[in-house]
Amino acid sequence: MKHLISIEDLTKQEILKILDKAEEFEDVALGIRKCRILEGKILANLFFEPSTRTRISFETAMKRLGGEVVNISAQEASSIAKGETLADTIKVVSNYCDAIVIRHFLEGAARFAAENSAVPVINAGDGAGQHPTQTLLDLYTIRKECRKLEKLSIALVGDLKYSRTIHSLIKALTLFNSKIYLISPEILSLPEDFLEELNGNFQKARLEEVIEEIDVLYVTRIQKERFLDEEEYRKVAGSYRITPQVVEKLKSDAIILHPLPRVDEIDIKVDKMRQARYFKQAFYGVPVRMAILSEVMQ
């Protein structure tokens, strides 16, 4: 049985296989072509943390492939309110469906869920841990929009400490010989032990030093919900902002990505500039998740 818990569970070849498959599903995601390969299958969306786009894009992906979806959120699930363990919830739900998508506020929850599940489990984000499906759609977007994945110069901006999106993406980028610039307020820099483990071309930088060189500007939100101390959050909130003046310094074929939702780190005036690709990136979530669902369920 295949689970997708961490991007590290996939080889470079497996990643490329999913991206190629997503490419085949793009017209299905757009509603141009019909495809019913998951007809008769049921996906359980198990969300212990609020989510909009990840949940909806999984739901859309499943339905575009002819499957059905049941949504269970922590607020609705009476068993969870009654104190049922995650292990028991998974044992029960996995008997009702063909695959589980889980988002949880605790790190390692998806791996633990997989150990208790009778069906494949897909991690849709576990606390500040991993978010492999976001990484796959990020890689897909970069490959589509930059027309290559190898040897790109990529700046990661914002919350590098708590952002699971960043943690997953960095691991994947090391497979593609990227030059990675880490740009963040000091208290949100990438954890040291995380960096120690990676063999890659990393460099802490300031955006103005590298802006003319980079191919991809990947911006993240400072996540208020990950701060235990609100005072700490206030110190860094709004500490960086991508404005049209900043974007004008980028190469004309560079791209700006953001996992969304944004707060104020990208000025809405940037949305109309040619480098802005974050809404396209959000769309690519559907074909990529179609590829993942078909991979684990077929």
Place this chain on the structure above:
Amino acid sequence: MKERELVVSKIREGTVIDHIPAGKAFLVLKILRIDEKTKETVSMALNVPSKKMGKKDIVKVEGLFIKEDELNKIALIAPNATINMIKDYEIEKKFKVKLPEIVQGILRCPNKMCISNTKEPITSIFYIKAENGDVIAKCHYCGKKIKKIAEFLI
């Protein structure tokens, strides 16, 4: 051998753990789950002069042949420990502990947001490796690394 005989008497049958870094003997017992509730007689020598180590600790557990897998867990805090299995006052087997690749249920993850620190029916699992002479444990669930292993023994 004489050196040890001076500080702790010989045992007839059981396990002798030698070359424990000074001050770590109690942690060795903790790893082996030996405490006041277990029935074996345990004798310890602390701060024994040692040519190789300067000072060392020694633990003798009488009447118990501890399994090799269990003993290898000692390598987490005493990578150079040697084991002597004693029968009829003689050394029947002698070996050096080997760092296990994986340990279950003996370390606590320092990450408060790790699923392994909850009331779930879960046993902690850590992957062990030596890095630049240090022993590093990595949580199977959240990936958090532990460098000061002694602080996180359950």
